[in-house]
Structures are given as C-alpha cells and as structure tokens.
Amino acid sequence: MNYARKLAAIGISSVLAVSLAACGVKEEANQNQPAASNNANTAGSNKAIKLRIMWWGSQARHDATLKALDLYTKKNPNVTFEPEYQAWDGYLDKMSTMAAARNLPDIIQTDAAWISDWGSTNRLMDLTNAINTKDVDPVLLDTGKYKDKLVAIPLGNNAFGLVYNKAAVEKLGITPPKYGWTWDDFFKFGKEAKAKLDKNKYVYKDLTTDGMYDAYQLAKGKGWPRADGKFNYDKETWLDWMNKFAEMRAAGIVPPADVNISDKGADAKLDLMIQDKVLFRNSHAAEFSGFDALKPGQLALVTIPQDKQAGGWLKASMYWSISPDTKNAEEAKKFVDWFINDPEAADILGTSRGVPVSKKIVSGLESKFTPIDKAGIELINKTAPNAQTFYPGPGIKNGWDKFDKEYTNIVQQIMFDKITPEKAWEQVEKLGKEIK
The missing domain is CATH 3.40.190.10 (Periplasmic binding protein-like II)
Known part of the structure; x- marks a missing residue:
C-alpha cells in the first residue's frame, strides 16, 4: 500500500x-x-x-x-x-x-x-x-x-492531523489536546482518558499500520522512512513505536486487532470514531466536513504531535x-x-x-x-x-510493491501478537535490503 x-x-x-x-x-x-x-x-x-x-x-x-x-x-x-x-x-x-x-x-x-x-x-x-x-x-x-x-x-x-470527539472528551472531564502538543502528551493523554472510559471503549485507533509511523519518525528528526526512494526506517524509533502500541493494546488504550481492522474511515456504520468506540483517528483537514456530517458539532481537529521537529505536513x-x-x-x-x-x-x-x-x-x-x-x-x-516537506513516496518501483505488501502483513502480525516487534524488525530490515 x-x-x-x-x-x-x-x-x-x-x-x-x-x-x-x-x-x-x-x-x-x-x-x-x-x-x-x-x-x-x-x-x-x-x-x-x-x-x-x-x-x-x-x-x-x-x-x-x-x-x-x-x-x-x-x-x-x-x-x-x-x-x-x-x-x-x-x-x-x-x-x-x-x-x-x-x-x-x-x-x-x-x-x-x-x-x-x-x-x-x-x-x-x-x-x-x-x-x-x-x-x-x-x-x-x-x-x-x-x-x-x-x-x-x-x-x-490540506494538512495531516487528528480528528477527535471533543464532546466526549469534555464529558469525561479531560482537557482536550491543544495545537502544538507533543508525542509525550499524546501517550499521557491516552492513559488519562482510558482510566475514565468503559471497558469496550478506546482512546485511539491502533495507529501501528495507519501510516502514522511516518509522522513519528519525522518528529524524532530521522526523516521520511522512505526518503528519496531508499529504505530509511530507523530501528530504534521503529521499535519504540511498535512497543508503545503493544503496551497500549495490552492496556486497552487502543482496540484489539480484530476490532481495529474492521474500521473504515468516514463510513457511517464502520468508522470506529463515528460508532463511539474510539475518541481519536487520523485525518486530513479536507476530510473534516465529512466526519462532522456524521457527528455534527461534536468533533474537533488537532495537529499531529511533535517532538524534536513537527510531525505533520501540508499537501x-x-x-x-x-x-x-x-x-x-x-x-x-x-x-x-x-x-x-x-x-x-x-x-x-x-x-x-x-x-x-x-x-x-x-x-x-x-x-x-x-x-x-x-x-x-x-x-x-x-x-x-x-510543517514537514511532504514526500509522496517512491511508488511501487524498485521493489517497493513487494515491501508494501509484506510490511503490512508483518505489522498486522505484531497487532495480533503473532510476533514480537524485535522479530518483526528483522523481517522489515531484510525486506529493506532488497530495495534497489
């Protein structure tokens, strides 16, 4: 993909x-x-x-x-x-x-x-x-x-950001996130919100496979994972991301894998945020009117969290x-x-x-x-x-088509607890070496 x-x-x-x-x-x-x-x-x-x-x-x-x-x-x-x-x-x-x-x-x-x-x-x-x-x-x-x-x-x-159910967040008695928040704020907010949510309600979608890792690595100052069409995934940052979401799955901050993969963005019946199963999901500014039409007056936008650098981009x-x-x-x-x-x-x-x-x-x-x-x-x-300078990616040339398919499969195995992030990295790195 x-x-x-x-x-x-x-x-x-x-x-x-x-x-x-x-x-x-x-x-x-x-x-x-x-x-x-x-x-x-x-x-x-x-x-x-x-x-x-x-x-x-x-x-x-x-x-x-x-x-x-x-x-x-x-x-x-x-x-x-x-x-x-x-x-x-x-x-x-x-x-x-x-x-x-x-x-x-x-x-x-x-x-x-x-x-x-x-x-x-x-x-x-x-x-x-x-x-x-x-x-x-x-x-x-x-x-x-x-x-x-x-x-x-x-x-x-357009800009890449997050959309969330502000009305639900305020009902929980939690201060909504602010523009300019950090990744530390993001993970802290997850713990705080989960403590007030019902058992089968979650704070975030599991963003392991949603392209959000790009934003995380950018914020850490490590560049795009596929910079200039080359394999540029940073091992330390990648493992940190995967392990953090593994911890959030275990804590119920993000949904179980089978619930998460059922999500379809902006679908009235299948979007997890619209169905009140999660509070947050990734979004673009241009998508906000569509989300609001499904949940009028309840939603808000916020920037992608930042770290050493910004995590979001314009396009x-x-x-x-x-x-x-x-x-x-x-x-x-x-x-x-x-x-x-x-x-x-x-x-x-x-x-x-x-x-x-x-x-x-x-x-x-x-x-x-x-x-x-x-x-x-x-x-x-x-x-x-x-904002980060937007990079549309290398497409499917030079082996990236195979990488895309296998990468998604590997990461889903992490989500379903079939493989540890460390073992998964070995496979991802091997795939990366095949990029021409």
Missing part, C-alpha cells in the same frame, strides 16, 4: 458506487449553444457528450460533487456525466483494474502518492498549459507534476487527472478548468476537497466559510509554520 496518503486503508473495500439514475445527474442533451466563457464550454459544439468521472470521499463530498455536475450540465446542456464514487478503501485497486483494461473514466480523482507510478507509465494525460492555473500557488501546482509533465491538477490545500488534498484514453479530452479539460475556477461551482463545493486552490476563489468564499470550514483552515494554518 502506498504509505504517505493511504492512511486507514486496511480492510475490505467499501464500495459505494451509485448508478447515474440513482444520483439524479441529468443525462438528457439538447442542441442549445453552450455559453462562451472561460469557465464553460467554449468549443462551439453542440454534440452530446457524456463524461465518466470517478472520485472517493465522504457522503458530504459525494453530495457536493453531484450538485456541481448538475450545475455544469445546466450551463453546458450537451454535456452529461456518469459518476462513480466510493469510500477511500479499495479505490486505488479499482482504478488500477480499470487502467489495466484501458477502461478508466475520462476524469479521475488521484492522490500525490500515485503520481510517480502513474506518470512514469503514461497512464495520466499531460495537462501542461491545458488548464487555467494562474491563481494556483506554483509550489502546490508542482506537486501534480511527473518530471516536466503536469499530470494532476490540485483541488485543495494538496487530491487532484483531478484525465485518462489518456479519453475520447472527450477537450471537454474533460474544460470541466477541470471550470471546477477549480468557477465561483458558482465553488459555492457548491465549499471545502469538500480542502481549501480551494484558486486564491481568487478563496477570497470570494471567505465570508461564507462555515465553522467547519474554518476548523479545517485552522489546522492548515497551525501546521504550516513548521
């Missing part, structure tokens, strides 16, 4: 794909001439076009996106959509299967961790100079590049990419341009994919930001001053 962004992706795919008829996006086309503007169909064509489009996210993101698609069709009556959407789990596997069959949707939501693999195999269209990005921060835009090709258009600014929340096999390339490009630049679209989408990338759009929306929007923006602002 890709390590940097594929957080909370352990388990069986929870596919929520819904048929076009069920979601209410219009299919009819007519012969009206599309409006000629920067953010609408300017080709002068009235040919009926249907664009397939796929994304992952929460129900809140699904609803907002579907409304935006409906608006685009109203502005461009000859263009309709065939949307496919689901939760995060299983999304990359589905996208990869489609790519292998040369059956990718015209427009696909992508993640930074995939750009190296997909860009190097020409599975994403080069969008250099094809989209109006003059109001997008150049540094953010560059995160969507593979070498000199722009293969992914950023859709939101683009996600991207739109276009399939190189699309038969509707120009219309797909126009849609992506419209999606990031049109004020009416921005009113609908809000911060469902993070803080919008267009500075002009953000300025126009500022007075309309909800408290939930502002919470996500605050996490970004609190993370930014000392």
Whole structure:
C-alpha cells in the first residue's frame, strides 16, 4: 500500500458506487449553444457528450460533487456525466483494474502518492498549459507534476492531523489536546482518558499500520522512512513505536486487532470514531466536513504531535487527472478548468476537497466559510509554520510493491501478537535490503 496518503486503508473495500439514475445527474442533451466563457464550454459544439468521472470521499463530498455536475450540465446542456464514487478503501485497486483494461473514466480523482507510478507509465494525460492555473500557488501546482509533465491538477490545500470527539472528551472531564502538543502528551493523554472510559471503549485507533509511523519518525528528526526512494526506517524509533502500541493494546488504550481492522474511515456504520468506540483517528483537514456530517458539532481537529521537529505536513488534498484514453479530452479539460475556477461551482463545493486552490476563489468564499470550514483552515494554518516537506513516496518501483505488501502483513502480525516487534524488525530490515 502506498504509505504517505493511504492512511486507514486496511480492510475490505467499501464500495459505494451509485448508478447515474440513482444520483439524479441529468443525462438528457439538447442542441442549445453552450455559453462562451472561460469557465464553460467554449468549443462551439453542440454534440452530446457524456463524461465518466470517478472520485472517493465522504457522503458530504459525494453530495457536493453531484450538485456541481448538475450545475455544469445546466450551463453546458450537451454535456452529461456518469459518476462513480466510493469510500477511500479499495479505490486505488479499482482504478488500477480499470487502467489495466484501458477502461478508466475520462476524469479521475488521484492522490500525490500515485503520481510517480502513474506518470512514469503514461497512464495520466499531460495537462501542461491545458488548464487555467494562474491563481494556483506554483509550489502546490508542482506537486501534480511527473518530471516536466503536469499530470494532476490540485483541488485543495490540506494538512495531516487528528480528528477527535471533543464532546466526549469534555464529558469525561479531560482537557482536550491543544495545537502544538507533543508525542509525550499524546501517550499521557491516552492513559488519562482510558482510566475514565468503559471497558469496550478506546482512546485511539491502533495507529501501528495507519501510516502514522511516518509522522513519528519525522518528529524524532530521522526523516521520511522512505526518503528519496531508499529504505530509511530507523530501528530504534521503529521499535519504540511498535512497543508503545503493544503496551497500549495490552492496556486497552487502543482496540484489539480484530476490532481495529474492521474500521473504515468516514463510513457511517464502520468508522470506529463515528460508532463511539474510539475518541481519536487520523485525518486530513479536507476530510473534516465529512466526519462532522456524521457527528455534527461534536468533533474537533488537532495537529499531529511533535517532538524534536513537527510531525505533520501540508499537501494538496487530491487532484483531478484525465485518462489518456479519453475520447472527450477537450471537454474533460474544460470541466477541470471550470471546477477549480468557477465561483458558482465553488459555492457548491465549499471545502469538500480542502481549501480551494484558486486564491481568487478563496477570497470570494471567505465570508461564507462555515465553522467547519474554518476548523479545517485552522489546522492548515497551525501546521504550516513548521510543517514537514511532504514526500509522496517512491511508488511501487524498485521493489517497493513487494515491501508494501509484506510490511503490512508483518505489522498486522505484531497487532495480533503473532510476533514480537524485535522479530518483526528483522523481517522489515531484510525486506529493506532488497530495495534497489
């Protein structure tokens, strides 16, 4: 599994794909001439076009996106959509299967961790100079590049942090964590909160396999575990992390392994935080509105704990990419341009994919930001001053695909008490030596 962004992706795919008829996006086309503007169909064509489009996210993101698609069709009556959407789990596997069959949707939501693999195999269209990005921060835009090709258009600014049930924490009579807290604070809070929780309630998800180790090693000043595509796991830090979570499993601060792997983030029925089984889980700022929709007014965000350095980072929340096999390339490009630049679209989408990338759009929306929007923006602002430089990972090349698969298996064995962290490290280190 890709390590940097594929957080909370352990388990069986929870596919929520819904048929076009069920979601209410219009299919009819007519012969009206599309409006000629920067953010609408300017080709002068009235040919009926249907664009397939796929994304992952929460129900809140699904609803907002579907409304935006409906608006685009109203502005461009000859263009309709065939949307496919689901939760995060299983999304990359589905996208990869489609790519292998040369059956990718015209427009696909992508993640930074995939750009190296997909860009190097020409599975994403080069969008250099094809989209109006003059109001997008150049540094953010560059995160969507593979070498000199722009293969992914950023859709939101984002920060990695933690979301927690503030209402439940306050009910327990515990002071909620504050921005800037440390890893020592994190482990101390776990013990304090568990002492006041019922037996089958837990403080944190077991973060052993959730990519959070990256944040821990960064905070210790040891760099990314896969820095520059090389094996850079620090033995002392890794064993410290694994042993601390083993202790927390034994103490009931985190759930037993069988409970933990049942979790699916932002799923109304399977998310452990939403089901009140844990108080905390990892999250991105862009995901907060989706979590809040499932537990309105009860949740809050906090930065990743720090140590010698910060543990959190900023990144683009996600991207739109276009399939190189699309038969509707120009219309797909126009849609992506419209999606990031049109004020009416921005009113609908809000911060469902993070803080919008267009500075002009953000300025126009500022007075309309909800408290939930502002919470996500605050996490970004609190993370930014000392944020780690985001590294999307090496992809699956040079043996990392085998490493990903085996690493997850090894760490799950630790969680199920099948192997000690020390014995597990021997296997991880052996795998690391196979990286080319």
